[in-house]
Amino acid sequence: MSETMEAITTYLAPRRLDEALQAMADGDATVFCGGTDLAPQTESGARPYKSRLLNINRIEGLGGIAADGGEIRIGATTTVAEIRRSAALAEIAPVLVEAAEHFASEQIRNAASLGGNLCNASPAGDMSPPLLVLGASVELACWRDGAAHTRRVPLEQFFVGPGKSVKRPEELLTAVVFARPAPGFVGRFRKSGPRPALEISTVSVALGARVADGRLSEVRVAMGSVAPTPLRARHVEAALEGQPLDATTIAAAVAAAAEDAQPIDDVRASAWYRSHLVKVFVEEVLDDVRGN
C-alpha cells in the first residue's frame, strides 16, 4: 500500500485499438486489464513499470466471445467469469469452461482477463492447458509503418519460459482463436492444489481428442506446472493416437507421462509428487472418457 514511486509519465485508457497500439509502438508501455497478476507483481517490485500505463479495458471490440462460425474467437479482455458463464462455450468447448470454473475465486474471475492470463505466461496458468488441447492460437497486434499489423502464433509456440512469451513489448495480445471442435470431440481438465479455490495449480492436465468406435484420434494432451511452460505432452499423445481406449493403452499413456513432465521442487510441491500426480491425472481423464 506504499505510495508508488514509479516514474510513470502517462496514463492512457483509449477506446480504439489503433490508439493503444500507437502508445505501445516503442515498447515502453505497461498494459493492464484486470490487474490481478500485474498489481501484486508491481507492488512486490518483481516487475517494474514502464513509462506509460495503458488500460486496455475501454478498447471497443477487444472483449467478447464470437462463437457462431467455424472459428471461435475470444477477445483478449474477456474475463474468466464471462468464459465460465458462456452458454456457447459450454456447448462448444466445455473443457475451457471447466478450467474457468476452477480458476481462483469469483472476485478474481470477475477481473482477470483471458489475454492477461496468457501474457502472464505462468507455467501454472489455468487457461493454457485447455486452450492447448483446443489447438488455439493467439493474435498479436502492433503498430508499424502507420498501420496495425496482426500475426497469429499457435499457443504451443507462444510460451518460452516462466513469465516469458514470444510477444514483443510493442505487441498487444488481442484475441484467442480456435477451430470449432469436430463432432465427437471430448475434452477434460484436471487441476490440483491443497484447496479448490484460489489455488495455483500444483499440476494440471487437459485432454482433447475425437472419440469414435472406442478409439482416440487427433489427440492433444497438455500439462501445466510440470515444466518452465505449459506444454503439449507429445509422448502421451503418441501412446494414445489411433489406439483403442482400453487398460493397456491407458497404462502406456500413464507411463509416457513421465517422459513429458519435467517438474521441479518448489514451495508448492516436490518434483516427485508432481511426477506422481501427473500420472494420476492422465489416468483419471482417460478413465473418465472411457466411462462415457
Add this chain to the structure above:
Amino acid sequence: MMSVETEIRFTLNGRPVSLKVPATMKTLAMLRDRLGMTGTKYACGEGECGACTIEIDGKTVNSCLMYAVDCDGREVVTIEGLRTPEGLHPVQQAFVDHGAVQCGFCMPGMIMQARNLLANNPELTREQAQRGLEGNLCRCTGYTKVLDAVEAVAGKNTCGRATP
C-alpha cells in the same frame, strides 16, 4: 519521481465522486486513504483473502488489485453503501443474528460477496454459497455460521442492488 495523477469520476454508493489519483494507486488505497471509506479492509493485499471485496458495475472484485483509475465512469459500491434508512442491510442483520462475526475483520468483504451472490441468485443453496465465498478467508474459521446466515437470507429476496 511520482507517477502521473489522473482525474477520475465515478459513482460511489450512489453519489458522484471526482478526484485525482496516481496512475498506479489501487482502488482499496483510494477508498481508504483518499476518500476515508475505511469499511473496506486491507489484509493480504494480493487477492487471496477477499477482505477488500467491493462491487463494481454489479460484480465483486478485490479492490486491492484493481487500479483506481479503472473506476472512471463506473459504479462502485462498498460496505458503507449497504446501509438502509431502516439500519442494517438484511444480510448484515443475518450475520449478526447467526453469530457469524468473530474478530470481524473479514466481515465487510464476506458480506459484500454474500450479498452479491444473493442478489444474483435469491434461491442460493448452501453449496452455491460455499463456492461463491471461496475467495473470502476467515482466519477465525467461522465459516459454518457464515453459511447459516447466508442460507437464512436465501429465498427471502431482500438483496436487490444497493440503493443508498
